[in-house]
Amino acid sequence: PLQPPGPKAVPKRPGASRRKPREPKIASSLIKKIFSHYVKMPVTRDAFKIVEKCCERYFKQLSDDLEAYSSHAGRKTVEMADLEVLMRRQGLVTDKMPMNVLIERYLPLEYRKLLIPVAISGNKVMPSK
Numbered sequence: 021p022l023q024p025p026g027p028k029a030v031p032k033r034p035g036a037s038r039r040k041p042r043e044p045k046i047a048s049s050l051i052k053k054i055f056s057h058y059v060k061m062p063v064t065r066d067a068f069k070i071v072e073k074c075c076e077r078y079f080k081q082l083s084d085d086l087e088a089y090s091s092h093a094g095r096k097t098v099e100m101a102d103l104e105v106l107m108r109r110q111g112l113v114t115d116k117m118p119m120n121v122l123i124e125r126y127l128p129l130e131y132r133k134l135l136i137p138v139a140i141s142g143n144k145v146m147p148s149k
Contacts, residue, residue: 051075082106100135 051072056063063071089102100119107113113122123135 046075046079048072 052068055068055071085106086098086102089105090096090098093102104113104119107119107122113119120136123132127135
């Protein structure tokens with residue numbers, strides 16, 4: 021008896037399995053936009069490359085530290101307390117400058133509402149935990 025032909029096997033590309041995974045990067049346009057907002061003057065391309073490299077290293081170190089704090093506490097997720105410990109160690113959060121003051125000073129209202137509990141009508145607290 022005749023058998024219907026089966027689906028053809030698609031050959032693999034020869035170089036597909038040899039690629040090493042790349043780390044995600046912060047968009048250089050975002051770094052440039054943030055940096056130019058604070059610098060308020062033109063920046064040469066060479067200087068911007070160094071700033072970009074510094075940002076990558078800073079956020080890599082930041083994420084490694086947050087991961088270490090959460091794993092030390094026996095958790096698999098990073099919480100706001102871990103971030104507060106990190107900011108205290110960096111000297112950004114002190115007794116005179118608490119985390120809530122930094123949130124209110126530097127974040128837009130929609131993010132403040134997510135991070136700082138606020139009492140609303142009906143004696144409810146938003147955001148709820």
